[in-house]
Amino acid sequence: MQIKVYFESMEIIHVSAECYPVAKAGGLGDVVGALPKYQNEAGHVAKVVMPMYRTKFLLNNEFDVVHKGYTNLGSWWFNFTIIKETTNKLGFDLYLVDIYGLLDREKIYGYDDDPERFLGFQVAVVDWIASWEHRPDVIHVHDYHAGLIPFMLKYCHKYQFLQNIPTVLTIHNAQYQGWMGWDKSHLLPAWDGWKWGMLEWEGTINPLASGIKCAWKVTTVSWSYLDELRVAANGLEALFEYERGKCVGILNGIDNAVWDPETDSYIDDHYSVETFAEGKLRNKQILCDRFDLDIDKPLLIFIGRLVGEKGADLLPQAIGDSFYHIGRTMNFLILGSGFPEVEAELNSMKGLSRNDYNVFIGYNENLSHLMYAGADFILMPSRVEPCGLNQMYAMRYGTIPMVRNTGGLRDTVIDYGDEGGYGIRFNYAAVGDITQAIWRAVNLYYDDEKREEVIRQMMQLDFSWETSVKQYIDLYQSL
Ligand code: ADP
Ligand code: GLC
Secondary structure (H helix, E strand, C coil): CCCCCCCCCCEEEEECCCECCCECCCHHHHHHHHHHHHHHHCCCEEEEEEECCCCHHHHHCCEEEEEEEEEEECCEEEEEEEEEECCCCCCCEEEEEECCCCCCCCCCCCCCCHHHHHHHHHHHHHHHHHCCCCCCCEEEEECHHHCCHHHHHHHEHHHHHHCCCCEEEEECCCCCCCCECHHHHHHCCCECHHHHHHCEECCEECHHHHHHHHCCEEEECCHHHHHHHCCCCCCCHHHHHHCHHHEEECCCCCCCCCCCCCCCCCCCCCCCCCCHHHHHHHHHHHHHHHHCCCCCCCEEEEEEEECHHHCHHHHHHHHHHHHHHCCCCCEEEEEEEECHHHHHHHHHHHHHCCCCEEEEECCCHHHHHHHHHHCCEEEECCCCCCCCCHHHHHHHCCCEEEEECCHHHHHHCCECCCCCCCEEEECCCCHHHHHHHHHHHHHHHHCHHHHHHHHHHHHCCCCCCHHHHHHHHHHHHHC
């Protein structure tokens, strides 16, 4: 018997609050800016729909209006417009949802009415899809900002004719769940009151929990994170345990076209695995000149949100202890923003620098690329790390990761002391463990032969999207 296999191209709609380079606050943006591109390259039709914020990308690009709609959040009726970027320059169709007065602001998050903003966004997206003459093959929603869409498709009367569209929820970070009081329940399009349990977790409306309950499949961005969620999920542990049958871990990839030390448009001095020694040194020189650091000492960096999840509050003491116990034999450079107390403490430490410490408070894409290129080590003492992209970027740029043994860090970094290893791993997000890792880093730095072997090995690791794209497509097809 002959079996014929047909390749079926799928139409995938990604719904997200972030997408690089349109609007990015962290790794969610990177992933949604890359995954659809690689899905398209694999022969599918992946599209992204996100809120229309007032970003540079909006002002510097051309858009066509593709839909105008009129809908409501409770008693507030509003017009919304869907616009589409005209050139397809991102490698996928990009659609932005414009809701005047609600979404068209400079920042992505951080407003008092964020619950209404993301609700309005989701209602507009579903309303728009409901107006199509055809149905997409899958709606793939990301994090809690899009987490109520699976509920809406199943239980809002107006949209129930869409209930056969498969939905996938990817959890990039379960710490943020979008909690809302029941007083906001009337903002959802009229829904089947018997199904209130599908919105609820521990007495409030919980959009992430609702997404986990209602989506056809749930993915997390690494395997280890999925295991950890059953014991530590900011209150959702029992739900992950109960729903484990529909959950799967798919490790993020990195966009090798954007993150490539040979071509990176954010840096001037390019290098490859053959030329990393000189190439990294030239970039390090630029950093050391700009931040008053000593080029002869190893450069340890931290890039990221200065929040508890990332262990940022541990940095001041870990750095102080390292200077005290190990000696002033290394430089530290920190880029990030977050908790004001942590920002202030890191800033105040500048006064103690002997050309070996500096910090840049803020978000700076350019500087981050230069730091991946010029640093020797990157420190990630995360308490929670669903995947983590920094360590993968760093490795591609020949910067050795020093990571806590958790989530995606555990899945991507093997300690150089273990068989086939290339990074530094430690067990606890605690000052003592971090200081010991710093001591190991300094020793590794001065062991030229071992360090170069580690760098060469790391730079050739494959973290590209191809494998994960295939896993996502298999998952959609199983639906
Ligand atoms: P998370 O999404 O939890 O913040 P990830 O490791 O997945 O962590 O991704 C962080 C992304 O955001 C990386 O691309 C990193 O370079 C970038 N990033 C974080 N903070 C800053 C900053 N202050 N300036 C520039 N880029 C940053
Ligand atoms: C989240 C996580 C981070 C992950 C990113 C992309 O922001 O905190 O670990 O890499 O999403 O999935």
